[in-house]
Amino acid sequence: xxxxxxxxxxxxxxxxxxxxxxxxxxxxxxxxxxxxxxxxxxxxxxxxxxxxxxxxxxxxxxxxxxxxxxxxxxxxxxxxxxxxxxxxxxxxxxxxxxxxxxxxxxxxxxxxxxxxxxxxxxxxxxxxxxxxxxxxxxxxxxxxxxxxxxxxxxxxxxxxxxxxxxxxxxxxxxxxxxxxxxxxxxxxxxxxxxxxxx
Amino acid sequence: xxxxxxxxxxxxxxxxxxxxxxxxxxxxxxxxxxxxxxxxxxxxxxxxxxxxxxxxxxxxxxxxxxxxxxxxxxxxxxxxxxxxxxxxxxxxxxxxxxxxxxxxxxxxxxxxxxxxxxxxxxxxxxxxxxxxxxxxxxxxxxxxxxxxxxxxxxxxxxxxxxxxxxxxxxxxxxxxxxxxxxxxxxxxxxxxxxxxxxxxxxxxxxxxxxxxxxxxxxxxxxxxxxxxxxxxxxxxxxxxxxxxxxxxxxxxxxxxxxxxxxxxxxxxxxxxxxxxxxxxxxxxxxxxxxxxxxxxxxxxxxxxxxxxxxxxxxxxxxxxxxxxxxxxxxxxxxxxxxxxxxxxxxxxxxxxxxxxxxxxxxxxxxxxxxxxxxxxxxxxxxxxxxxxxxxxxxxxxxxxxxxxxxxxxxxxxxxxxxxxxxxxxxxxxxxxxxxxxxxxxxxxxxxxxxxxxxxxxxxxxxxxx
Numbered sequence: 001x002x003x004x005x006x007x008x009x010x011x012x013x014x015x016x017x018x019x020x021x022x023x024x025x026x027x028x029x030x031x032x033x034x035x036x037x038x039x040x041x042x043x044x045x046x047x048x049x050x051x052x053x054x055x056x057x058x059x060x061x062x063x064x065x066x067x068x069x070x071x072x073x074x075x076x077x078x079x080x081x082x083x084x085x086x087x088x089x090x091x092x093x094x095x096x097x098x099x100x101x102x103x104x105x106x107x108x109x110x111x112x113x114x115x116x117x118x119x120x121x122x123x124x125x126x127x128x129x130x131x132x133x134x135x136x137x138x139x140x141x142x143x144x145x146x147x148x149x150x151x152x153x154x155x156x157x158x159x160x161x162x163x164x165x166x167x168x169x170x171x172x173x174x175x176x177x178x179x180x181x182x183x184x185x186x187x188x189x190x191x192x193x194x195x196x197x198x
Numbered sequence: 199x200x201x202x203x204x205x206x207x208x209x210x211x212x213x214x215x216x217x218x219x220x221x222x223x224x225x226x227x228x229x230x231x232x233x234x235x236x237x238x239x240x241x242x243x244x245x246x247x248x249x250x251x252x253x254x255x256x257x258x259x260x261x262x263x264x265x266x267x268x269x270x271x272x273x274x275x276x277x278x279x280x281x282x283x284x285x286x287x288x289x290x291x292x293x294x295x296x297x298x299x300x301x302x303x304x305x306x307x308x309x310x311x312x313x314x315x316x317x318x319x320x321x322x323x324x325x326x327x328x329x330x331x332x333x334x335x336x337x338x339x340x341x342x343x344x345x346x347x348x349x350x351x352x353x354x355x356x357x358x359x360x361x362x363x364x365x366x367x368x369x370x371x372x373x374x375x376x377x378x379x380x381x382x383x384x385x386x387x388x389x390x391x392x393x394x395x396x397x398x399x400x401x402x403x404x405x406x407x408x409x410x411x412x413x414x415x416x417x418x419x420x421x422x423x424x425x426x427x428x429x430x431x432x433x434x435x436x437x438x439x440x441x442x443x444x445x446x447x448x449x450x451x452x453x454x455x456x457x458x459x460x461x462x463x464x465x466x467x468x469x470x471x472x473x474x475x476x477x478x479x480x481x482x483x484x485x486x487x488x489x490x491x492x493x494x495x496x497x498x499x500x501x502x503x504x505x506x507x508x509x510x511x512x513x514x515x516x517x518x519x520x521x522x523x524x525x526x527x528x529x530x531x532x533x534x535x536x537x538x539x540x541x542x543x544x545x546x547x548x549x550x551x552x553x554x555x556x557x558x559x560x561x562x563x564x565x566x567x568x569x570x571x572x573x574x575x576x577x578x579x580x581x582x583x584x585x586x587x588x589x590x591x592x593x594x595x596x597x598x599x600x601x602x603x604x605x606x607x608x609x610x611x612x613x614x615x616x617x618x619x620x621x622x623x624x625x626x627x628x629x630x631x632x633x634x635x636x637x638x639x640x641x642x643x644x645x646x647x648x649x650x651x652x653x654x655x656x657x658x659x660x661x662x663x
């Protein structure tokens with residue numbers, strides 16, 4: 001992959017992960033999550049074969065669909081309403097700090113992970129950082145699931161550089177789908193009470 | 199035929215079939231019986247040996263290949279499987295009494311199968327993925343579809359999931375340390391990443407805030423099961439790390455870290471428990487302190503520490519089973535489980551109240567109860583290493599005792615003229631009665647479980663020898 005394309009993928013990941021953090025409409029969340037998995041696929045492709053890397057994007061999209069379909073059957077409300085802190089500016093600044101940390105930490109991770117590649121390390125670190133930030137500002141099941149999936153995506157990108165086991169790919173895909181299912185289950189459980197409350 | 203098929207795939211298939219059953223009693227009995235049979239077969243049926251049943255001769259292989267990797271249950275791991283399935287059987291038989299069998303039996307058996315898979319998978323680092331899958335399956339157990347999930351469930355999911363990446367990355371780093379043992383920087387990085395992974399999995403201070411939250415929000419019986427099976431398997435998984443990597447085994451820093459984190463868990467768990475006004479939160483901090491005991495055992499000379507660890511595990515299983523069942527019964531009476539609402543329940547629910555107090559005292563290490571022999575051995579061994587550490591352990595134990603006696607005081611604080619009655623049904627009474635007898639048997643005759651505990655260290659190549 002050419003350096004230009006590699007860095008384009010980093011930009012894509014930065015935009016999508018920041019979008020997930022800032023979006024209040026669940027539709028945008030799902031769209032950003034799906035696009036994020038395209039970035040994950042392209043970064044994984046640097047170390048894995050096309051077939052193996054495709055598993056990541058398909059599992060990711062399926063997870064996004066599970067979350068989206070569950071959410072679409074629920075009442076409309078502002079997803080970001082109870083997430084703290086509220087301000088988009090705050091989140092944007094926090095995302096900027098995470099980006100800065102990812103940029104400075106990437107060379108260290110690169111050397112630690114057998115020269116995984118600057119873009120792979122930077123992309124992985126960015127996803128992990130943004131996912132953790134997201135987990136830190138929400139306790140909603142859907143957002144928590146997406147935050148965890150973002151952290152795992154970052155880890156998968158970095159780990160793909162050193163491990164290419166088929167079983168690992170399969171198990172990680174199952175974990176991703178499981179996270180989406182667990183998130184959906186919790187969303188449905190949360191919604192039950194809301195619909196029952198007069 | 200092979201071991202993974204018998205002890206992983208078969209329970210998973212039974213678990214899936216159990217989803218079709220809608221009768222609490224049948225679920226409890228089938229799940230419990232299946233677990234007992236699996237435990238007995240693991241203990242008594244030898245693997246990798248020719249077996250003859252009448253004219254039929256067969257051999258149980260120890261491995262099964264899956265997608266280029268192996269599930270391997272070594273013959274030496276039979277007693278461990280017996281311990282895991284035996285402990286699971288305790289919960290399944292109690293599931294009907296706790297009225298949670300509908301979801302608990304199938305999902306619990308599936309979680310147990312995944313936990314066994316985590317011990318069996320090669321390379322062993324993939325265990326983190328199986329543990330994560332078990333955690334994901336625990337979510338529907340913890341949050342009923344008819345009630346809103348609390349923050350504890352979400353935190354449980356987040357904290358346990360974050361452990362997996364750390365452990366997988368650490369495995370790769372540890373392989374690097376093996377290749378170049380002189381690279382101290384790499385060893386430090388590997389140890390730090392590994393430590394973080396286990397800190398999340400074992401809910402080491404301060405990452406344990408989801409445990410009290412869960413016990414406030416959800417069914418105590420289910421939480422008790424998870425508080426038993428996840429730390430137990432994680433501790434064995436962790437001991438496997440120490441067994442495999444000689445630099446880790448001989449590292450004085452690891453000993454210090456284990457001792458420090460064990461004491462931190464024990465002291466904070468004990469002291470926090472002493473100041474709680476909620477029976478569920480007391481159990482939560484009791485289980486946290488119990489994990490501290492296990493970590494302290496691992497911090498000792500492992501020839502001594504591993505047998506103590508294995509002695510702690512059955513007592514932990516039984517105490518948590520009795521504790522969580524008692525709490526479940528009391529919770530039906532007092533939804534909040536706060537002291538104000540549970541006053542005097544001893545006279546209306548004598549079995550559940552006695553079970554709760556005895557399980558709590560066993561965790562504290564009261565003589566004659568199941569927890570005592572292992573704690574005595576641990577305290578003695580720790581005092582030989584460090585008197586300061588033994589003193590801190592004593593402080594933690596004092597905290598646990600305080601919590602136990604406060605619970606006893608509150609439960610027995612009834613009006614003077616309140617009469618005695620038995621609020622539990624016969625099944626609950628029998629299950630709790632048997633559990634309490636078990637607590638005394640393990641305390642008075644700790645050698646009763648020695649017949650399989652003595653063989654447990656054989657599953658490790660270096661530890662406990």
